[in-house]
Amino acid sequence: MTAKRISEKQITILITKLRDLAYNLWWSWNPDAQQIFRELSPFFWEHSNNNPIEVMNWISGPELRARLQNHNFFDKVNRVCRTFHVYMTEKHTWAKKHAPRLRSPVAYFSAEFGLHESLRIYSGGLGTLAGDHAKSTGNLGLPFVGVSLFYRQGYFQQQISEHGWQQECYFTYDPHKLPMVLVTNKKGHPIICSVEIGNSLVQLQAWLVNVGRTRIYLLDTDLPQNEEQFRSLTAQVYGGDHWTRICQEIVLGIGGVRLLQALKIAPTVYHMNEGHSAFLTLELVHNRLQSKRSLKQAEASVKQQCIFTTHTPVPTGHDRFDRGLIEAALPRFTSSLGITIDQLMSYGRVQPEDGNEPFCMTVLALKMSRDANGVSELHGQVTREMWKGLYPEVEVEKIPIGHITNGVNITAWTSQSAYTFWTSHLSYNWVKKLRDHNFWQQVVSKKKISDEDLWALRTTLRWELIEFARKRLRQQQLRLNANDVGLFDNILSKDALTIGFARRFATYKRAPLFFKELEWAVRTLSNKDRPVQIIFAGKAHPKNDDGKRYIQEIVNMTKRLDLFGRVIFIEDHDMNVAQYLVAGADVWLNTPRRPMEASGTSGMKVTIHGGLNASTMDGWWREAYDGRNGWKIGEDTTVNDEKAQDDLDAASLRSVMENEIIPLFYDRGKDGIPHHWLNMVRHAIATLIPVYNTDRMVEEYTKRYYQPKTNRVRARSASLR
Numbered sequence: 196m197t198a199k200r201i202s203e204k205q206i207t208i209l210i211t212k213l214r215d216l217a218y219n220l221w222w223s224w225n226p227d228a229q230q231i232f233r234e235l236s237p238f239f240w241e242h243s244n245n246n247p248i249e250v251m252n253w254i255s256g257p258e259l260r261a262r263l264q265n266h267n268f269f270d271k272v273n274r275v276c277r278t279f280h281v282y283m284t285e286k287h288t289w290a291k292k293h294a295p296r297l298r299s300p301v302a303y304f305s306a307e308f309g310l311h312e313s314l315r316i317y318s319g320g321l322g323t324l325a326g327d328h329a330k331s332t333g334n335l336g337l338p339f340v341g342v343s344l345f346y347r348q349g350y351f352q353q354q355i356s357e358h359g360w361q362q363e364c365y366f367t368y369d370p371h372k373l374p375m376v377l378v379t380n381k382k383g384h385p386i387i388c389s390v391e392i393g394n395s396l397v398q399l400q401a402w403l404v405n406v407g408r409t410r411i412y413l414l415d416t417d418l419p420q421n422e423e424q425f426r427s428l429t430a431q432v433y434g435g436d437h438w439t440r441i442c443q444e445i446v447l448g449i450g451g452v453r454l455l456q457a458l459k460i461a462p463t464v465y466h467m468n469e470g471h472s473a474f475l476t477l478e479l480v481h482n483r484l485q486s487k488r489s490l491k492q493a494e495a496s497v498k499q500q501c502i503f504t505t506h507t508p509v510p511t512g513h514d515r516f517d518r519g520l521i522e523a524a525l526p527r528f529t530s531s532l533g534i535t536i537d538q539l540m541s542y543g544r545v546q547p548e549d550g551n552e553p554f555c556m557t558v559l560a561l562k563m564s565r566d567a568n569g570v571s572e573l574h575g576q577v578t579r580e581m582w583k584g585l586y587p588e589v590e591v592e593k594i595p596i597g598h599i600t601n602g603v604n605i606t607a608w609t610s611q612s613a614y615t616f617w618t619s620h621l622s623y624n625w626v627k628k629l630r631d632h633n634f635w636q637q638v639v640s641k642k643k644i645s646d647e648d649l650w651a652l653r654t655t656l657r658w659e660l661i662e663f664a665r666k667r668l669r670q671q672q673l674r675l676n677a678n679d680v681g682l683f684d685n686i687l688s689k690d691a692l693t694i695g696f697a698r699r700f701a702t703y704k705r706a707p708l709f710f711k712e713l714e715w716a717v718r719t720l721s722n723k724d725r726p727v728q729i730i731f732a733g734k735a736h737p738k739n740d741d742g743k744r745y746i747q748e749i750v751n752m753t754k755r756l757d758l759f760g761r762v763i764f765i766e767d768h769d770m771n772v773a774q775y776l777v778a779g780a781d782v783w784l785n786t787p788r789r790p791m792e793a794s795g796t797s798g799m800k801v802t803i804h805g806g807l808n809a810s811t812m813d814g815w816w817r818e819a820y821d822g823r824n825g826w827k828i829g830e831d832t833t834v835n836d837e838k839a840q841d842d843l844d845a846a847s848l849r850s851v852m853e854n855e856i857i858p859l860f861y862d863r864g865k866d867g868i869p870h871h872w873l874n875m876v877r878h879a880i881a882t883l884i885p886v887y888n889t890d891r892m893v894e895e896y897t898k899r900y901y902q903p904k905t906n907r908v909r910a911r912s913a914s915l916r
C-alpha cells in the first residue's frame with residue numbers, strides 16, 4: 196500500500212513554519228530541530244558551522260518540497276514546529292507567577308553575545324554568559340531585550356602556523372546568511388539611528404536576532420552614507436585601537452538607547468553587562484534633561500534605573516580612555532549635556548578632580564548604577580576592595596557591590612547524546628527541572644540510572660570528542676602538509692582518562708601549568724597502564740603575545756615524539772568545539788591564578804555530561820566544591836608572590852592527578868567499570884546542576900535587581916505626583 200501523498204498546501208504551510216524556525220535560535224538548544232537542518236543537508240550544515248539559514252538558502256524550493264513528501268520527515272518537521280509553537284505561546288511562565296510586576300523589559304547591554312557558533316559575535320566567557328542569560332530569560336518568560344553590536348567580521352578565526360604561532364584570519368559574513376533580520380519600520384524601511392562621534396554624525400542600522408522569546412538587537416555602522424572610517428567601526432569584536440574601542444562603546448551605549456527609543460521600547464531596567472556599554476547612562480541623563488530637570492535630578496533618576504555587573508579583576512578588562520580621546524570622541528555629546536569635558540571626565544574618575552586620571556568605564560558604570568555586583572562571592576569581595584576609593588565614607592564590607600554567582604544555560608550546552616540520555620532516564624521534562632534539588636537527587640541512587648548506563652554515556656561522549664578531534668586535526672594538517680594527514684587517524688585513545696582545557700588564553704588562566712615539571716608530565720601522559728591524555732583549545736587576543744606564547748608552548752608539546760597523540764591542540768575554539776570538549780572530557784581542568792577568575796563558567800558545562808572538575812579555589816568553584824564533587828587544586832588562599840603561587844599550584848595539581856584522579860579513574864570493578872568514580876559523578880550532578888545554571892542566576896537577578904526596581908519607580912513617581 197502506498198502512503199497518501201501529502202497535499203501541496205500542507206507542504207507550503209510547513210515550509211513557512213520551517214523558515215520561521217530557522218530564524219529563531221530556539222533551534223540552538225533543541226537537538227531535534229538541529230537534526231532537521233542537519234538532515235536536510237549534512238554537508239551545508241557542517242560547512243556553515245551548523246547554520247540553518249545557509250541550509251535553507253542552499254536547498255532549492257522543489258527539492259525541499261520533494262524531501263517533505265517523505266512521511267517520516269514531514270512528521271518530524273511538523274512535530275518540531277509544533278513544539279516550537281507551544282514554546283512561543285506558553286502562557287504560564289515562571290515570570291508570570293514570580294515577577295508579575297515586571298511588565299516592560301529589562302534592557303541588557305553587552306559588547307558580546309555567545310549564542311551559537313554560526314554567529315561569531317563573541318570572544319569568550321563574557322559572551323557565552325550573556326547568551327546563556329538571554330536564553331534563560333526567554334525560557335522563564337521574563338520581558339527582556341538584548342543590545343549589542345553586529346560585528347561583520349566577528350571575532351577572528353584562529354590558525355596555528357607551522358611554528359605554533361597563532362594567526363588571525365578574518366572573513367566578512369553576509370548578514371543575509373545569518374539567523375537575523377534587518378530591523379525595519381512598518382513600511383519596510385530600515386530603522387536608522389545616529390550618534391555623534393567627534394564632529395560627525397554616524398548612522399546605525401540594526402539586526403534582530405530572535406532567541407526563543409527574547410529579542411536581541413545588533414547595531415551596525417556599515418552603511419554607505421557613513422564616512423569610510425566609521426563604516427568599519429563595528430567590524431570586529433574588540434578589534435582596533437583605543438579609538439575604535441571608544442567609538443564602538445559610543446555606538447553600543449548611546450546608539451543602543453536611541454534604538455530602543457526608536458522601537459518604542461521603554462525598559463524598566465538597564466542592565467550593563469560589563470562597563471563597555473556604560474555611556475548609556477549619560478544618554479539617559481541627556482534624555483531626562485530634556486524634560487527640564489536639573490543635572491543632579493536627572494542623574495539620580497537614571498541611577499534608579501541602571502544596574503551593573505562587573506566581570507573581572509584583571510586591570511586591562513576595564514576600559515580607560517585618556518582625556519584627549521574623550522575630547523576627540525565626545526565634544527558634541529558633552530556640549531549637548533551642557534557640561535565641559537572636565538565635568539564629563541569626572542564621571543569616569545575615582546578622584547573627580549585628578550586631571551591625570553583617565554576616564555574609566557567601570558567607574559562611570561558604578562557611579563551611575565543603583566546596584567552593582569560581581570559574579571561570585573570571592574569576586575564580590577575583590578571588587579569591593581578594588582573600587583573602595585569610590586566609597587571613601589563606607590567600610591569596605593558595606594560597599595554596595597554584591598554578587599550573583601554565574602551559571603550556564605544547561606539545556607543549551609547539553610550534547611545531543613546526553614540530552615537523549617536524561618530524557619530517557621529521568622523525564623522529557625528534565626530541562627524544566629534545572630533548579631529542583633530533589634529532582635537531581637534521583638541521580639545519586641542507582642535505581643534510576645545504573646552504573647553501566649552512566650559509564651556507557653561517558654564512553655559515548657568521550658568517543659564523540661575523539662572522533663571530532665581527529666577530524667579537526669586532519670583538517671589542520673591538510674592545510675600545513677597534506678602528505679601527513681593520515682598521521683592523525685589514530686591519535687588519542689578512546690578509553691584513556693581524558694582531560695579538557697579550553698578557554699581564552701589569558702595568561703592568568705595558566706594553560707601550561709600542567710607542564711611545569713616536564714619530566715612528570717611526560718611520565719604521566721605516556722604511562723602505558725594508566726594512560727592520560729589532554730586536549731586544549733583556546734584563542735589569545737590578537738594583541739596578547741604572552742597568551743600566544745602559551746599557545747606555542749602547548750603546540751610544541753603536541754609535537755614531541757614522547758607526547759604525540761596524547762597532547763592535542765584543536766584550532767579555532769568556538770562554541771562548537773567547546774560543546775564537544777565539555778561533553779567528552781572526563782576531567783575539566785581549570786587553573787586560574789586566584790583570585791583573577793571572577794567566576795569561570797566552562798566547568799559548569801561538563802557536569803550534565805558526567806564530567807568532573809579539578810580547579811584552583813577561585814570563582815564559582817570555591818563555592819561549589821564540597822570535598823566530594825570534584826577536586827581542588829591549591830588552597831583557598833592567595834599567595835602574594837606570583838611565582839610562588841604558580842609553583843605551589845603546579846605541585847598541588849601533580850599531587851591531585853597522581854594520588855587522586857588517576858587512581859580513581861583506573862579503579863575498576865570486575866565488570867571494568869569505575870564504580871567509585873561514578874559515585875563522584877553522581878554526587879557532582881546532584882550538587883552542581885541545581886545551582887550553577889542560568890535559570891537560578893536570572894531568578895536571582897530578577898528578585899534582587901530587576902523586580903524590586905519596579906516598586907521603587909512606582910513609589911517615586913507616586914510621591915512626585
Ligand SMILES: *Cc1c(COP(=O)(O)O)cnc(C)c1O
Nearest residue numbers: 319320698769770773795796797
Ligand atoms: C564557556 C566558554 C568560555 C568560558 O570559559 P572559562 O573557563 O569560564 O574561561 C570561553 N569560551 C567559550 C567558547 C565557551 O563556550
